[in-house]
Amino acid sequence: MSKRALPLRLLTAATLVLSGSLGAFAAGETADPSVVATAKGAVRGTVRDGVREFKGIPYAKPPVGDARWSLPEPAQAWTGTLDATSYKSACPQPQRYDLKESSDDEDCLYLNVTVPDGNGAGPAGRKRPVLVWIHGGAFVGGSSALYPLAHLAKAGDVVVVSMNYRLGVFGFMAHPAFDADRNGGYGLEDQRLALRWVRENIAAFGGDPDNVTIAGESAGGAGVCMHLLAPEETSGLFHKAIVSSAGCVTPLPDVAKAVETGRKVAAEVGCGDGASALACMRGKPVKDLLAAQTKVAGSSIVTFMPVVGTRTVPLPGSKAIPQGKFVKVPAIMGGTRDELRLYVAYAMQTGQSFTKDNYADVLKETYGANTDAVVAQYPVSAYSSAPSAVGTVWSDFRADVGINNCIYLETSKLLRKTVPVYQFVFADRDAPPVTTNPGFEMGAVHSSELPYLFPHYDNTAAVAGPDLSPASQDLADRMVAYFTSFARTGTPSAPGSPAWEAFTADDKVLNLAPGRIGHFDAGAAHKCGFWKSLYPEVLTQ
Structure with missing residues (x-):
């Protein structure tokens, strides 16, 4: 059963100032259309050109230190009102081709919400459909900041959400030292935590948590496929799917093959695959791991990608779909x-x-x-x-x-x-x-x-x-x-x-x-x- 957002409650700007913090509160609209109270705290966005934009909302704790190559954990609550007027860093990635994005910042698990109208939830308080966009980039690049959401939200009268997720060696590498159930799938797990955030918080932005469409292009479309193929993990998180430039029956590496690649990366940074390998790799600088990623991948565009045979992706689409083991939307x-x-x-x-x-x-x-x-x-x-x-x-x-x-x-x-x-x-x-x-x-x-x-x-x-x-x-x-x-x-x-x-x-x-x-x-x-x-x-x- 879907977990719904908490009941709506108006929080005036005066209340926020007098309290000094949000402490215990209910998620919902506020008297100020640029401020929304989420389950973790209030966020202040921008009201312009018929939309409200909220950028850089944390949905997970930073995946740094011992959290590198671990399941994402929900973001901690904050006090006061969080500034949500600018995008946060893309997840770590090397420079590719003549593309813009590159980053070495692991503190990157943030999402963005764009809402039509200057305030309110739509005509007669109606909750709007929600479209969650997953960016592409061959699982090694990309960023939610590349996709301006305002036109899609305003022209389509939908609430649009986008998120960053871990990439390359940080999000799609497998290794014997990692959690066997999630090996090679941390980037997908980030996406799923963002979808849980949507389920719990989107009503506060005027969105309907019972009418969520997940959509993506290229690696983002493949991510949509992977969520379709994991019904025990994702059922109830979305109700429709849009896949552009990806096939849900694409052959994917199994754990054994993916682990071979992970061993090569570990060897490049001097960590091997013994009992100390995980601690060793967690201690390596981002730039060293990205350099190893680039060297191991060579000219291939499919070295780091989702792995089948785990709880994250149990079966390839060619088997799961004929057996009916997918989210039927x-x-x-x-x-x-x-x-x-x-x-x-x-x-x-x-x-x-x-x-x-x-x-x-x-x-x-x-x-x-x-x-x-x-x-x-x-x-x-x-x-x-x-x-x-x-x-x-x-x-x-x-x-x-x-x-x-x-x-x-x-x-x-x-x-x-x-x-x-x-x-x-x-x-x-x-x-x-x-x-x-x-x-x-x-x-x-x-x-x-x-x-x-x-x-x-x-x-x-x-x-x-x-x-x-x-x-x-x-x-x-x-x-x-x-x-x-x-x-x-x-x-x-x-x-x-x-x-x-x-x-x-x-x-x-x-x-x-x-x-x-x-x-x-x-x-x-x-x-x-x-x-x-x-x-x-x-x-x-």
Whole structure:
């Protein structure tokens, strides 16, 4: 049974001043719309442009010292009124590609809440739907501060929450010295503690704790999948799910494989894996552990990721979903049409070349003995450049990375047998750039849909987040309507837009492109039948 927030009670500003502390109080609205009383203490945010923003609210104790590689614990209560007008540090992460974020601050477990209107809970005191956004970043990077929440909250009339969570070696590394039940899953456990915070506190912000949608993109979408796959841990924490650019049936490492990686990291910092290893690693500076993470990962983008076979993630999606061992809620699934062309661009930034002459060799690194069949199905001569060709192949299917269109379809084919599923492909090939110009046509690449939901989302140091074109802005407005109506009712709809039909066995998904919203056969477009013939153990449906 969901634990509800405590009864609402008005706390006037005068009361706060006279008491000197909040001590024992009930969570709820206050006379000042910029102040909200949470279960741990009052927070003061900012009221502007039709929203109230609360940034940097602690939901967990800092995971430092002996708390490093431990389950997160709820934040301690505070006295007075906490300043919640600015974002806190991103969780520790190295500099990657030409991206903005990097951090060495472990005191990072904070969340943000944005509420429509200057005050109150909405018309006639109605509680609003809640959308909890989980940021992406390949489980090694990213930050909640990169996603401006105001437009989504205001345009969709929803309460929006975002959070930071531990990353890389701090959040997704396994090791023999760690808790066997949670090995490799501390970042996911952070997310779950944030969801418990939402359940206990969001009513104070005018949100409905019984109508919570969890949503995320890339690693954030994969996080949503992991919460779906752990019903004994997460049931009651959310009621709908939106997964963008992640597949819930992506093959994941088991504990044994993940521990091998953890041992390599420990060895890099001189700690081994004996009885003293945990204390040794807890004593190492953040920068040393990040350097070890970078060295062990090399060029791989999937070295640190969720681990299956623990209480955190008991079973892979390919087993859990057919067995009915998942949280049964309505879901939106999807991604971008040209997903992994972005990673071709990133590879080029690190010096890798993609030419017509090495096309087959590049594909062989991913597809091995199946390379000849792949080259025959995707001849390089059919594309404007070798990088475009490689990016198209990778975007259709890669067995080692969960970012591809056939994996998304596989997830929906399994889920639809039990719950309503709505599938989309973001296909605006004139989307704003998300990295510096690589010299080939990028199209609708990984993360290119984010500025449509979060205007001026900007994660690239070399590229300023431009305004959308009128046609793209129209698409953005429709996307916000689709997604927030789903958060409200469980059925996505947008005024004046085509009806979004639930996914069925015919592979028809909603194409999201300016002026061309409509259903198409995604299985045929991404040649999923061909890929199933090569990888029947992954694409089973």
